[in-house]
Amino acid sequence: MKSKRITLFLLLSLLFLSLVGGETKYGFEIWSRYQATFENENEFLLTKNQIYSPRGYFTVEPKLSDNIKGRFTLDFVSLKDGVEGASVRLKYAYLDFSNLPIKSSNINFGLIKNYFGTIYDYEYPVYETELSDKEKVVNSADYGVSFNGLLPAGFGFYAFSVMNGEGYKKTDSSVDLNPAFLVNLRLIPVTGLTVGGSVLYEDKTLLSPESVDSMISDSLRMAYVGLVKYNFNFLSLSFEYLSNKIDSVIGAGYSVIGLIDAKRIADIPLELVARYDSWDKNLDATFDGYKRIIAGTNMNFFKDNGVIMQLSYDRTMYEDTTKADVNNVIFQMKWKFSNTLQ
Amino acid sequence: MKKILTLILSILTVFLFVFPKTNDITMSGSTTVFPIAQKASEVFMDKNPSINITVRGGGSGVGISNLIEGKVDIANSSRKIKEKEIYQAKENGVNVFETVIANDALSMVVHPSNPVSDISLKTLKDIYTGKIKNWKEIGGKDMSIVVVSRDVSSGTFEVFNEKILEGAKYREDALLLASNNAVLSTVKDTPGAIGYIGLGFVNESVKALKVEGVYPSKESVNNKTYKIARSLYLYTNGKPKGNIGKFIDFILSDEGQKIVEETGYIPLR
Numbered sequence: 371m372k373s374k375r376i377t378l379f380l381l382l383s384l385l386f387l388s389l390v391g392g393e394t395k396y397g398f399e400i401w402s403r404y405q406a407t408f409e410n411e412n413e414f415l416l417t418k419n420q421i422y423s424p425r426g427y428f429t430v431e432p433k434l435s436d437n438i439k440g441r442f443t444l445d446f447v448s449l450k451d452g453v454e455g456a457s458v459r460l461k462y463a464y465l466d467f468s469n470l471p472i473k474s475s476n477i478n479f480g481l482i483k484n485y486f487g488t489i490y491d492y493e494y495p496v497y498e499t500e501l502s503d504k505e506k507v508v509n510s511a512d513y514g515v516s517f518n519g520l521l522p523a524g525f526g527f528y529a530f531s532v533m534n535g536e537g538y539k540k541t542d543s544s545v546d547l548n549p550a551f552l553v554n555l556r557l558i559p560v561t562g563l564t565v566g567g568s569v570l571y572e573d574k575t576l577l578s579p580e581s582v583d584s585m586i587s588d589s590l591r592m593a594y595v596g597l598v599k600y601n602f603n604f605l606s607l608s609f610e611y612l613s614n615k616i617d618s619v620i621g622a623g624y625s626v627i628g629l630i631d632a633k634r635i636a637d638i639p640l641e642l643v644a645r646y647d648s649w650d651k652n653l654d655a656t657f658d659g660y661k662r663i664i665a666g667t668n669m670n671f672f673k674d675n676g677v678i679m680q681l682s683y684d685r686t687m688y689e690d691t692t693k694a695d696v697n698n699v700i701f702q703m704k705w706k707f708s709n710t711l712q
Numbered sequence: 713m714k715k716i717l718t719l720i721l722s723i724l725t726v727f728l729f730v731f732p733k734t735n736d737i738t739m740s741g742s743t744t745v746f747p748i749a750q751k752a753s754e755v756f757m758d759k760n761p762s763i764n765i766t767v768r769g770g771g772s773g774v775g776i777s778n779l780i781e782g783k784v785d786i787a788n789s790s791r792k793i794k795e796k797e798i799y800q801a802k803e804n805g806v807n808v809f810e811t812v813i814a815n816d817a818l819s820m821v822v823h824p825s826n827p828v829s830d831i832s833l834k835t836l837k838d839i840y841t842g843k844i845k846n847w848k849e850i851g852g853k854d855m856s857i858v859v860v861s862r863d864v865s866s867g868t869f870e871v872f873n874e875k876i877l878e879g880a881k882y883r884e885d886a887l888l889l890a891s892n893n894a895v896l897s898t899v900k901d902t903p904g905a906i907g908y909i910g911l912g913f914v915n916e917s918v919k920a921l922k923v924e925g926v927y928p929s930k931e932s933v934n935n936k937t938y939k940i941a942r943s944l945y946l947y948t949n950g951k952p953k954g955n956i957g958k959f960i961d962f963i964l965s966d967e968g969q970k971i972v973e974e975t976g977y978i979p980l981r
Contacts (some may be wrong), residue, residue, distance in 0.1 A: 372822035381975075391887075395865055401831075433864075435879070435880075435881050436873065436877075436879040437879060437881075469879065473795075474795045474796070520795050520796060520799050522795075523795075523798065524799035524801065524802045525799075525802075526798075527799065534843040556803075558799070558803055560800045560802070561801075561802045561805060561806070561807040562802070562803075562805030562807075564803050568837050599803070600805075601803065601804045601805035603782075603805065606805075631782070632727050633782070634782055635727070636727035636730075636731040638730075638731040640721065640727070704814060706944050710863075710864065
């Protein structure tokens with residue numbers, strides 16, 4: 371109940387401030403998708419063939435002064451690929467304080483971005499979410515406070531956060547007493563090359579040691595990610611290694627994404643993209659991992675008008691050989707519009 | 713994997729032959745720099761008919777963002793690039809290179825019928841934050857002040873914000889307009905209006921005010937007595953080479969600097 375009140379308070383405060391404040395940016399984004407799924411054990415079996423809208427976002431960003439901005443985003447999520455309708459969740463609701471004594475730094479408070487790995491600036495070069503998001507290692511937003519900023523001369527980015535640790539989808543009794551701590555650092559030693567990593571740590575016995583007696587299974591959590599990105603002219607490559615340790619269970623995997631922007635070499639607004647994921651939920655267990663390849667193209671003919679079309683094919687191959695490979699053909703249209711009221 | 717790589721290479725080869733990238737130069741950004749860029753590109757294209765230059769406005773923020781995303785070759789800007797933009801550019805593989813092409817005096821303009829002719833920096837701040845709302849408070853007519861400003865994507869807006877408002881909040885009813893021309897036109901048609909524009913846009917349809925007793929001019933900018941002067945920039949990905957380098961060298965040449973002066977701005981020498 372307390373968290374709901376806090377959420378409602380933040381939401382109403384931002385709405386109010388956006389009405390009385392100066393510049394306010396509004397934006398809406400929606401994804402519409404056609405998906406055909408085939409499973410191939412012995413023969414191709416069509417198991418899904420539908421058009422639906424998996425996601426929509428409504429964002430308001432009021433600028434209250436040069437030093438204070440707000441942001442809240444409503445997240446419209448299809449339930450079971452739209453079969454059971456949709457739900458609305460609050461995704462972001464935070465205030466951003468800038469112009470602090472430390473140059474180019476900010477403090478965010480509320481339902482903030484989770485500065486873990488690439489989850490906070492992942493731009494969906496393919497339709498699939500970023501690996502740590504997909505494997506629910508972290509959520510893209512969480513309640514907390516973050517101090518973040520830029521290193522001088524664009525040399526990098528840092529963030530230190532203290533969050534609930536349960537993500538934006540959980541409130542009330544789902545939230546334990548113990549905070550999660552996050553450190554994120556990205557460095558750009560040479561233009562186009564980014565190296566970095568994040569560590570998220572949560573000890574669920576820190577403030578409530580009695581939970582040791584109750585033998586809760588998830589008492590210690592440590593997730594980390596290391597990443598390398600390279601952007602040069604028409605070519606973008608990224609590699610991320612992810613590990614998630616919950617007590618003695620360690621899950622690990624990696625994701626590689628390659629993108630060629632044809633617009634940079636020929637006069638055609640197309641991107642060719644491929645992604646390869648490997649994930650093992652428990653390194654000590656067998657048959658719980660998978661490998662996945664996604665290949666596709668992003669058609670940016672109307673990108674300046676806010677429309678991106680993505681066509682892709684993906685195949686998931688499970689470590690458990692009794693499970694059939696899953697193939698998807700997906701055509702997605704993402705369209706968005708935004709406006710700034712002054 | 714071999715098949716996928718072969719397929720990608722084949723597609724790229726087809727693209728290269730069917731849709732070859734042209735030698736065109738694209739630039740976008742500041743509406744203040746726009747007149748210089750447009751006039752210079754016209755003269756340059758006359759001299760180099762094989763090179764086509766496209767110039768678009770949008771504001772300094774838009775131009776720099778386009779450069780970072782690889783959409784344009786040159787970003788025109790009436791403000792210095794920000795640290796956040798440098799970070800984004802570096803991450804995107806864009807090595808931002810800055811070239812100063814001219815200087816400018818941010819000129820405060822009012823309706824020609826307005827008797828006020830001199831204004832202090834503090835008074836400007838008070839007007840734009842809403843502390844002073846009537847011209848009679850500063851020796852003018854009994855007439856409400858209509859505050860006209862540039863919009864947030866404008867470099868001119870940011871320079872004004874930094875040098876005059878120092879982070880204070882604008883009057884809520886300030887008119888935020890998308891271009892120097894829009895500000896000029898509104899001030900020209902509104903007796904109680906005050907606005908700010910690049911020196912190149914000042915003409916006889918409006919009255920330029922002295923700021924702290926100094927008129928905006930080439931001399932006052934060069935001798936640093938005019939308080940709200942600034943430089944105008946072109947940003948490129950790396951040190952300009954090829955046709956882009958040729959074009960920027962042209963703007964920096966005597967002929968290019970003459971165009972800067974003809975468009976109402978202050979040449980570098």
